[in-house]
Amino acid sequence: MKASIVNLAVAASVATSAAAQPHRHAHQHLHKKHADSPVEKREVETTYVAATVTQYVLGDKSVSPEEASAGLDRGLYVVVGETTPTFTPPPAPAATTSSSSKDDGVFLQLSTSASSSSVVPATSTYSVAAASSSSSSSYSTGATGIDADFPDGEIKCSQFPSDYGAVALDYLGYGGYSGIQITPKFSLGDSVIDYIETYVSTMIFGSSGFYSYACPEGYVKSQWPSAQGATGQSIGGLYCNSDGYLELTRGDVTKKLCEKGVEGITINNKMSDVTSFCRTDYPGTENMVIPLGIDGGSTRQLANVESANYYVWEGKKTTLQYYVNKAGVSAEEGCQWVCANDPDGCGDKAPIVVGAGKSADGITYLSIFPNSAVSSAKLDYNIDISGDITSECYYHVGEGFAVSDAGCTTGLSDGGSAVITLSKA
Template sequence: MKGIVLKLAIAASLGSVAVAQPHRHAHHVHHQKRDSSPLEERDVVTTYVPATVTQYMLGNQEVSPEEAKAGLDKGLYVVIGETTPSFTPPPAPVATSTSSKEDGVFIEKVTTSSSTSSIPTTTATPTSSSTSTPVPTTSTTPVSSGATGIDADFPDGELDCSTFPSDYGALALDYLGLGGWSGLQYTPNYNILDTAISYIETGISSPSSQKGFYSYACPDGYVKAQWPKSQGNTGQSIGGIFCNAKGKLQLTRSDVSKKLCQQGIPGITIKNKMSSGTSVCRTDYPGTENMVIPLDATAGGSFQLANIASNDYYVWQGKATTLQYYVNKKGVSAEEGCRWVCDSDPEGCGNWAPVNIGVGQSSDGITYLSIFPNSAVSTAVLDFNIDISGDNSIPCYYHVGEGFSGSSSGCTTGIPSGGSVTITFSD
C-alpha cells in the first residue's frame, strides 16, 4: 500500500505570498488541529508574510521535499492536494515609483483531504508516458464553423464517457496516460444535490467510464469553463465535466456556460526570442491541482497566456482565485515539463521548475502579473531572461545572473483594464 503525502502549501502568487508555516513563528499563522481524518486537517488564518514554505505530511509526520520526491519517484507515495491561493488585491502599483516595488497581497488556503486507508484522494504522479498528440505551438486556435469546435455548445449528456471531447475545444494530453484528460476524480457516491463530496478517488490511468469528474486542458489563452458547485468536504477543489451513472458526459455549469472552454482575458502574450523552446505549465485548478496544463513555447513563437477575472472565475470558500504557471528551463518541452515529475531534470522541472508566474484580474479591472522563484520546493536556476513590457505599471523582470527586479522573492506589476503586455523570453 502506498503512503499518502499531503502537500499542505505551495506559493501560487503574484508577488509576496502568505502561506502556512509548519510552526508558529513571527508570521502570525495559526493552526488548529483536528482528529476527524486519518490525515492531518488544518484550519488556517493567514496574514501577509514575504516567505514561501511547502509542507509535506505523511500521516501526521512532516517529511522533507527531498524525501517526498524520492518516495514519489519510487512509487511509494502519492500526493494529495496542491494549494492554489486566493488573494486580496493590493493598491495598484504606481507607474512613477522608482524607490519601492509594491507586492501583491495574497491569502493562501491549505487544502485538506480525506480518504480511505487504501485509496488516495489525489495523485500527482502520471503512470504512463505514451506518445502524445503534439500540443499547440501557437496561440491561434482553429474554430469550426460547423457543429463542433471550441465555440460549439457541448452536447450535454449525449457523449459516452469513453469519448474525449476534442471536437468541442478540449485539448488532449495523451502523454499523461489518462485518456487525454488532465485529471480524473472518481466520486462513486456523489449525488447531484450534494453540497460537499466526502469520497474522492483520483484516477491514475485511462478511465473506464467510472462515475466522477473528468478535467481537461484548453488551448492557449483559454481556460476550463466547467466545474461543479460541490467540492470536497475538506476543501478539495474538483473540476471538469461529469461522467454520470449512465456512462454519459454532462456539463457541470450548464446554467453558466454550455461550452467546455472559455477565452481568458486577452492582453498577455509570451514571446520566445530564444533559439530553443521551453514550456510554461498551468495548475489544473479547480481539479487535481497538478501543473499539467501546457503552453509549449517553441522558439520564435508568440503565445497567449490565459488570465482570469478572479472574482468571476472559480471561487474557493468565498475567496477569489488566481492562475499559477510553472516556467521550465530552456529545451524542456510541454510533454517533458508539464507533469509532476520530469524525468529529464527531476531536480529542475515539473513541480521543481525554477520560476513561477502568477496572474489574475481584480474587481477594479487591474491585472496583477508576477514572476517569482519556485523557492518553496526548488533550488533550480532559470537559464534565460524574462522581461515584461507594455502597459505594465512598474518594471518587473528576471535576468540571468542578476535576479528579479523587485527583490529576491520576485516582482509584481499591474496592467490596467484593456492594457496589454508582452512577456519576453530571451537568452
C-alpha cells in the first residue's frame, strides 16, 4: 500500500528569551498511519536557553499540540523524519531580552487508510510503520576496513558493506542498512529528488535508490548525494544503481564510507544498568536508529562533527542529535522508532535529547533538552556535563535542567574535552 506525502511547509517556533534551544532533529514529518542557521562567533560565558513553541502542521493546516499528541498516542500519526538539526549558540552574558525565531515545526502526513486529498504530486512512501523489535538480533560495535576505499559499483546492494567500515543493524530488518529510500525516477546529475519511497519494513534489494548505514563508535557516515529531496527531505547513503550495485555518492570528496568524528566527548555510565543514546540517521530517513549502547560502568565516545564541513541542508549547517533512553533500555530496544517495551517512553519518545556540533570558530556546543514535542516521559537518572566547558549544563531527577525547563547549552573550546556522566539520583 502507498501513502501520499502532503505538503511539507516550514513552520517556525518562537524563542521567548535571549536565545533559542537547538532543534530536535528539527522539522518533524509525521505520517498518519494506516498504518543553519550558522553558528556565530562569539564569546561564551553564560548560557541562556529559551522555551520554544512547537507548531504542528498537516499539509498547510496547523494542528493543535493536543490533536497531534492524541494522533500519535492512537497510532494515527507516525514520525518518519525531520530536517535541519541546528544550534543557535548561547548569547553573551549581557544579552537579556533579545529573541529570535527558529524552524521547529512538526509535520503530519495522511495515511493510506485515511482520505488524502491534499497531495504533493510525485512523492510517496511505503509502509510508514517502523520495523518491529527483535529481541534475538544484535548490532556489532565495530567493523573491519574502516580506512579502506569503497570499490565503487562492484558490490551488490544485497551485500551489506561491513568490510568497508559500515556497521550492520540487523535488528531493524533492513538487511543491515539503517534505512532505504527508493528513488526510481532519479538519474545521476539530477539537481533534486522529487519522488521518494521510504522502505521501513519490506526489503526489496536491488531497487534503485539510497541505502543508508551506521558507522562504528566515534565515526559518522560520509556518503550522501548532492541532490536532496525537492520538498526538504534529506537523502543519504550509498546509491543502488539500476544494475543492482552500490555506488559512492560523495566519491569526489571521499571514497570511504565512514569518517572520524571530532574527538573530545565521552559518556561515562556510572550506573549498573545499560542505557542507550540513539542518533538520528541524518542525512537519510532521519529515524533515530544509529545506536550507541552504554553498558553499566563503561565509557563510550560520543560522535561529534564540524558543522561547517559536514552535511548542509538548504544552505544551513547541521549538527548531531541523540535520543537518550531510560536506564535499562539497550540500544537494540531503544534505537528504533517504535520501542516495543515502552512505546510512550523510549525510541522516538525517549525523554531527553542531547545535541552536539562544532562551530567554525572551534567551539563545540553541547546541549541537553527535553523531547517535549512528542514525549512526556521523564528520565530516571542524572546527566552532568563536566570538563573544559564554559557553563553549567545538567539534568537532575526531581530538579530538572540547569538554566531553564527548556534545557541547557554549554560550550567546549577547541582541543578541550568533556564528559557526559550518567548516574542514579
